[in-house]
Amino acid sequence: xxxxxxxxxxxxxxxxxxxxxxxxxxxxxxxxxxxxxxxxxxxxxxxxxxxxxxxxxxxxxxxxxxxxxxxxxxxxxxxxxxxxxxxxxxxxxxxxxxxxxxxxxxxxxxxxxxxxxxxxxxxxxxxxxxxxxxxxxxxxxxxxxxxxxxxxxxxxxxxxxxxxxxxxxxxxxxxxxxxxxxxxxxxxxxxxxxxxxxxxxxxxxxxxxxxxxxxxxxxxxxxxxxxxxxxxxxxxxxxxxxxxxxxxxxxxxxxxxxxxxxxxxxxxxxxxxxxxxxxxxxxxxxxxxxxxxxxxxxxxxxxxxxxxxxxxxxxxxxxxxxxxxxxx
Amino acid sequence: xxxxxxxxxxxxxxxxxxxxxxxxxxxxxxxxxxxxxxxxxxxxxxxxxxxxxxxxxxxxxxxxxxxxxxxxxxxxxxxxxxxxxxxxxxxxxxxxxxxxxxxxxxxxxxxxxxxxxxxxxxxxxxxxxxxxxxxxxxxxxxxxxxxxxxxxxxxxxxxxxxxxxxxxxxxxxxxxxxxxxxxxxxxxxxxxxxxxxxxxxxxxxxxxxxxxxxxxxxxxxxxxxxxxxxxxxxxxxxxxxxxxxxxxxxxxxxxxxxxxxxxxxxxxxxxxxxxxxxxxxxxxxxxxxxxxxxxxxxxxxxxxxxxxxxxxxxxxxxxxxxxxxxxxxxxxxxxxxxxxxxxxxxxxxxxxxxxxxxxxxxxxxxxxxxxxxxxxxxxxxxxxxxxxxxxxxxxxxxxxxxxxxxxxxxxxxxxxxxxxxxxxxxxxxxxxxxxxxxxxxxxxxxxxxxxxxxxxxxxxxxxxxxxxxxxxxxxxxxxxxxxxxxxxxxxxxxxxxxxxxxxxxxxxxxxxxxxxxxxxxxxxxxxxxxxxxxxxxxxxxxxxxxxxxxxxxxxxxxxxxxxxxxxxxxxxxxxxxxxxxxxxxxxxxxxxxxxxxxxxxxxxxxxxxxxxxxxxxxxxxxxxxxxxxxxxxxxxxxxxxxxxxxxxxxxxxxxxxxxx
Ligand SMILES: Nc1nc2c(ncn2[C@@H]2O[C@H](COP(=O)(O)OP(=O)(O)O)[C@@H](O)[C@H]2O)c(=O)[nH]1
Ligand SMILES: [Mg+2]
Numbered sequence: 001x002x003x004x005x006x007x008x009x010x011x012x013x014x015x016x017x018x019x020x021x022x023x024x025x026x027x028x029x030x031x032x033x034x035x036x037x038x039x040x041x042x043x044x045x046x047x048x049x050x051x052x053x054x055x056x057x058x059x060x061x062x063x064x065x066x067x068x069x070x071x072x073x074x075x076x077x078x079x080x081x082x083x084x085x086x087x088x089x090x091x092x093x094x095x096x097x098x099x100x101x102x103x104x105x106x107x108x109x110x111x112x113x114x115x116x117x118x119x120x121x122x123x124x125x126x127x128x129x130x131x132x133x134x135x136x137x138x139x140x141x142x143x144x145x146x147x148x149x150x151x152x153x154x155x156x157x158x159x160x161x162x163x164x165x166x167x168x169x170x171x172x173x174x175x176x177x178x179x180x181x182x183x184x185x186x187x188x189x190x191x192x193x194x195x196x197x198x199x200x201x202x203x204x205x206x207x208x209x210x211x212x213x214x215x216x217x218x219x220x221x222x223x224x225x226x227x228x229x230x231x232x233x234x235x236x237x238x239x240x241x242x243x244x245x246x247x248x249x250x251x252x253x254x255x256x257x258x259x260x261x262x263x264x265x266x267x268x269x270x271x272x273x274x275x276x277x278x279x280x281x282x283x284x285x286x287x288x289x290x291x292x293x294x295x296x297x298x299x300x301x302x303x304x305x306x307x308x309x310x311x312x313x314x315x316x317x318x319x320x321x322x323x324x325x326x327x328x
Numbered sequence: 329x330x331x332x333x334x335x336x337x338x339x340x341x342x343x344x345x346x347x348x349x350x351x352x353x354x355x356x357x358x359x360x361x362x363x364x365x366x367x368x369x370x371x372x373x374x375x376x377x378x379x380x381x382x383x384x385x386x387x388x389x390x391x392x393x394x395x396x397x398x399x400x401x402x403x404x405x406x407x408x409x410x411x412x413x414x415x416x417x418x419x420x421x422x423x424x425x426x427x428x429x430x431x432x433x434x435x436x437x438x439x440x441x442x443x444x445x446x447x448x449x450x451x452x453x454x455x456x457x458x459x460x461x462x463x464x465x466x467x468x469x470x471x472x473x474x475x476x477x478x479x480x481x482x483x484x485x486x487x488x489x490x491x492x493x494x495x496x497x498x499x500x501x502x503x504x505x506x507x508x509x510x511x512x513x514x515x516x517x518x519x520x521x522x523x524x525x526x527x528x529x530x531x532x533x534x535x536x537x538x539x540x541x542x543x544x545x546x547x548x549x550x551x552x553x554x555x556x557x558x559x560x561x562x563x564x565x566x567x568x569x570x571x572x573x574x575x576x577x578x579x580x581x582x583x584x585x586x587x588x589x590x591x592x593x594x595x596x597x598x599x600x601x602x603x604x605x606x607x608x609x610x611x612x613x614x615x616x617x618x619x620x621x622x623x624x625x626x627x628x629x630x631x632x633x634x635x636x637x638x639x640x641x642x643x644x645x646x647x648x649x650x651x652x653x654x655x656x657x658x659x660x661x662x663x664x665x666x667x668x669x670x671x672x673x674x675x676x677x678x679x680x681x682x683x684x685x686x687x688x689x690x691x692x693x694x695x696x697x698x699x700x701x702x703x704x705x706x707x708x709x710x711x712x713x714x715x716x717x718x719x720x721x722x723x724x725x726x727x728x729x730x731x732x733x734x735x736x737x738x739x740x741x742x743x744x745x746x747x748x749x750x751x752x753x754x755x756x757x758x759x760x761x762x763x764x765x766x767x768x769x770x771x772x773x774x775x776x777x778x779x780x781x782x783x784x785x786x787x788x789x790x791x792x793x794x795x796x797x798x799x800x801x802x803x804x805x806x807x808x809x810x811x812x813x814x815x816x817x818x819x820x821x822x823x824x825x826x827x828x829x830x831x832x833x834x835x836x837x838x839x840x841x842x843x844x845x846x847x848x849x850x851x852x853x854x855x856x857x858x859x860x861x862x863x864x865x866x867x868x869x870x871x872x873x874x875x876x877x878x879x880x881x882x883x884x885x886x887x888x889x890x891x892x893x894x895x896x897x898x899x900x901x902x903x904x905x906x907x908x909x910x911x912x913x914x915x916x917x918x919x920x921x922x923x924x925x926x927x928x929x930x931x932x933x934x935x936x937x938x939x940x941x942x943x944x945x946x947x948x949x950x951x952x953x954x955x956x957x958x959x960x961x962x963x964x965x966x967x968x969x970x971x972x973x974x975x976x977x978x979x980x981x982x983x984x985x986x987x988x
Pocket of ligand 2: 071107155
C-alpha cells in the first residue's frame with residue numbers, strides 16, 4: 001500500500017487538477033473515493049485546497065427514469081458546450097449490484113468522445129449500495145471536477161430518491177422525460193420529486209414530435225398548477241439522436257444559472273448541509289439524530305462541521321461526534 | 329438395377345479471402361478447380377465497416393479476416409479471369425453492402441457482362457450486426473433504408489440476386505437458443521419486408537418475398553437442429569401466407585444457406601472438430617423437405633487461428649463425400665411421418681411464434697434492438713450456456729471431459745497449423761490505394777460523392793449513385809464517409825448492464841469466495857476494484873468481452889464496459905479517466921499483436937504502466953509468448969472456458985499489484 005501523500009503533494013495535486021491535468025484529476029478522484037479512515041485527512045487537505053479556489057464550475061444534474069436518454073443527452077450537451085468553447089467534466093452514476101457489490105458502467109462507451117480532447121473528462125461511479133442513487137463520493141467528485149472544468153454534468157441512476165438527492169450537488173437540475181410519459185407527472189403530483197429547474201422532453205427526434213411533446217407536457221403541467229408547479233418552468237424538447245433542441249437546453253441551463261447567481265453561495269451551502277445531514281441519517285438513522293439532540297441540534301452540528309470540512313468529510317466529523325456521544 | 333435418380337446437391341462453398349485481392353483471386357481459382365461450386369467472399373474488417381486500408385482504425389486489420397476491397401481496381405483483381413455471369417458469389421458484407429454490390433455491378437458493366445444475369449448474395453442484414461457481429465455503421469433506421477435500397481434495386485435490375493440473407497447464424501454464435509434463433513431471424517425478415525412493401529409496387533412485391541433468403545447456423549445437437557430447419561420452413565410459409573398473402577410455393581419456400589457452428593469448435597484436441605462439423609452438416613442436409621441451398625463448413629482449426637487452404641479442403645471433401653458417395657440424395661424426405669420429429673418441430677414452432685409475437689408487441693425488431701431487449705436476452709442465454717459448460721452439464725469432449733489426450737501430430741507444430749497473414753500486406757495494399765487515388769479524376773470523384781450524399785439525404789435509392797461513384801474511382805472509405813455525414817454513426821446497446829447471471833450456478837462457492845476477496849480488497853484499497861473491458865480494433869464479436877464483463881460484475885468488480893470498436897487511444901484515455909485497477913482487452917480478428925502492443929505503449933506514456941493489462945482472443949502460442957514478454961499480464965484463449973478461474977486470476981492480479 002502506498003504511503004499517504006504529504007500535504008505538499010496534495011497541494012501539488014490540487015494545482016494539477018486546476019491545470020486540467022488528466023492524470024492529476026484522475027488521482028484526485030481516486031482519492032475522494034477512498035473510504036479508508038486513513039485517507040480522510042488527505043481528502044480533507046485536497047478538498048480544502050480546491051475549496052480555497054472558489055470552484056468555477058457550473059453544476060448541472062441530469063435526472064429522470066432509466067432509458068429516457070440521460071447518458072445520450074449528457075454526451076450531446078457536452079458536445080454542444082465544448083462547441084461554445086467551455087470545458088466539461090461528467091460524473092455518470094450507475095447502480096451497484098445488491099448481490100455482489102459490483103457494477104457495470106456501460107455508458108461511457110456510447111458517448112464516443114474524442115480521446116485527445118483535454119477539456120473533456122468522464123468518470124463513472126457506482127452507487128456502491130447507496131439507496132439514493134448517488135454515490136457516497138459524488139459531492140466530492142463534483143467538487144474536484146468543478147475546480148477543473150467550466151461545466152460539470154452529473155447523471156444520476158434515475159431510481160429511488162435521486163431526483164431529490166441530485167439537488168444537493170447541482171446548481172441546476174434538469175429532469176429528462178420521454179414524450180407522453182405520464183408517470184413523471186405522477187411523481188411531481190405525489191411530491192416524490194422536488195420541482196426541477198428545467199424539464200427536457202428527450203427523443204423528440206423531429207420538429208413535429210417536439211411540438212406535440214411540448215404541448216402535451218404544458219397541458220399536463222397546467223393541470224398541476226394547483227400543487228404549485230404552475231410557475232414558469234422552462235420546457236425544452238430535445239433529441240440526443242438528431243441534436244434537435246440541444247442548444248436550447250444549454251441556453252435554458254445557462255439562464256437558470258444566471259438567475260441563481262446572486263444566491264449561488266447560499267444555495268450551495270444549503271446543498272452541502274442537506275447532503276451531509278442526509279448521509280448522516282442514512283448512516284446512523286433516527287437513533288443518530290436523537291443521540292445528537294434532535295433535528296435542530298443536528299442542523300447546528302452540520303453547520304459546525306461544514307465550517308471546517310467539505311461535505312463527505314463533515315459527515316465523518318459528525319459520525320465521530322455521534323460515536324463520542326454514544327460512549328458518554 | 330438402373331441408376332437411381334439423385335437430387336441435385338446443394339451449392340458447396342468455402343468462406344475465403346485474405347491478404348490481398350490478388351492472393352484471394354488465386355485462392356478462388358484453386359477452390360473452383362477442387363470442385364467447389366460457389367464463391368463465398370470474406371472481406372476484411374475495414375472494408376466491412378467502411379474504412380480505407382490507410383485509416384487509423386484499420387491499423388493491423390488489413391487483410392486479416394478477409395480481403396481488402398478499397399475500389400474498383402481491387403474488385404477487378406479479385407475477380408480476374410472469373411466470368412461474373414457464370415459465378416454464384418456470396419458476399420459476407422452488411423453495412424457496406426450497397427457499395428460492394430455497386431463495385432460488383434460496375435465491374436460487370438465495364439467488362440460488358442450482362443448485369444441482369446448476375447447471381448449471388450449480399451448478406452446485408454444489419455440486425456444481427458447490432459446483436460452479434462458488430463460491423464454496423466449506421467443507426468437501425470438508415471440501415472434498414474439502405475438494405476431495402478439493395479432489395480428494390482436488385483429485384484428490378486438483377487432479378488436472380490439474393491439481396492439480403494437474413495442471418496440467424498450469428499445469433500447462435502452469440503448464444504441464442506434454437507427458439508430465439510427462429511424468432512429473431514423471422515422477426516428480422518418481417519421488418520425488412522414490411523419496410524420494402526411500401527417501396528415497391530404491389531405486383532412486384534411477391535417477387536420480393538421470394539427473394540428473401542436466410543443464413544442459418546447448425547450446432548452440435550443435430551436432432552434439435554434438424555427440427556429447427558423444419559420449423560423455419562413451416563413458419564416462413566405461414567408468414568408469407570398470412571402476413572403477405574403469398575401462397576405461390578416457389579415464392580414462399582424457406583431458402584437458406586448454412587455455415588455450421590464455429591462457437592462449439594474447441595481449441596483442445598482440435599482434430600475432434602472435423603467430427604463435430606460433419607455431424608452438424610447432417611442437420612441441414614438430411615431433411616429433403618428442409619435442405620440447405622448452400623453449405624459452407626468451417627475448418628477444424630478455426631479456434632486456433634486462420635485456416636490454411638488444406639484445412640478448408642478437408643471440410644469441402646466432407647461435403648463431397650456426403651453428397652456424392654452416400655445414398656442421401658437418392659431418397660425422399662426421411663422424416664415425414666416421424667412422430668418424434670413432428671412433435672419436436674411443433675414445440676419449436678409454438679415457442680418461436682410466441683416470441684415473434686412478443687417482439688411484435690414491443691414494436692418490432694428494430695425497436696427491440698434499440699431498447700436493448702434482444703441483446704440482453706442473448707447475453708443472458710450465452711451466460712447460461714457457459715455456466716452449463718462450466719458446471720459440466722453440457723459436455724464438451726476434450727474441454728470439460730476426457731481432457732487427457734495423446735500428443736496430436738496435427739498440431740505438433742502449432743504455429744504452422746494455421747495461416748499467418750504477412751505483415752507486408754498492409755503496406756502493399758496502402759501503396760496500391762495511394763496509386764489509385766493519384767490516377768483518378770478528382771473532379772469526377774467529388775461530383776459523384778456529392779450526388780451520393782444528395783440521393784441519401786433526399787431518401788432516394790443510393791444504388792445508382794453508388795454505381796456511378798464506383799466507376800468514378802471513389803474508395804470504400806469515401807463512400808462510407810459520405811453516408812456517415814448524412815446518417816451519422818451509431819453505437820448499439822451493449823446489453824450487458826441489464827443482463828442477469830443465470831441462477832443456480834454450481835460455482836456459487838467460488839463466486840462467494842471471490843466476492844469476499846473483492847470486499848476485502850475494497851477495504852484495503854479504499855475503493856472497489858475497478859476494471860476496464862474493451863475491444864480495440866474493428867472486430868465486433870463481442871460475446872467474449874460481454875461475458876467477462878458481466879461475470880466480473882457478478883463477482884464484485886466495478887466494470888467499465890467500453891464495447892466494440894474503440895481505438896487504443898480511446899481505451900487508454902478511459903483507463904486514465906476512470907482510474908481502473910485492471911484493463912482487459914478482447915481481440916478475435918487476429919490483430920492482437922499490433923493492437924495490444926499499441927495499448928501497452930500508450931499506457932506507459934500515460935503513466936499507467938503499473939496497471940495490469942490482460943488479453944483474450946484466438947491467440948496462437950507464439951504470439952502469446954510475445955505479448956507476455958512485452959508486458960501483458962495474462963493471455964486467455966478459447967481453452968480457458970472457466971470464467972470463475974479467469975476471475976480468480978484477475979483478482980489475484982489486482983491484489984498482487986496492491987502488495988507490490
Ligand atoms: N430516438 C431516440 N433515441 C434516444 C434518444 N436519446 C437516447 N435514445 C436511446 O434511448 C436508449 C437509452 O438511452 P440512454 O442514454 O442510455 O438512457 P439513460 O438510461 O437515461 O442514460 C438508447 O437506446 C438510446 O440510443 C433520442 O433523443 N432519440
Ligand atoms: Mg445512463
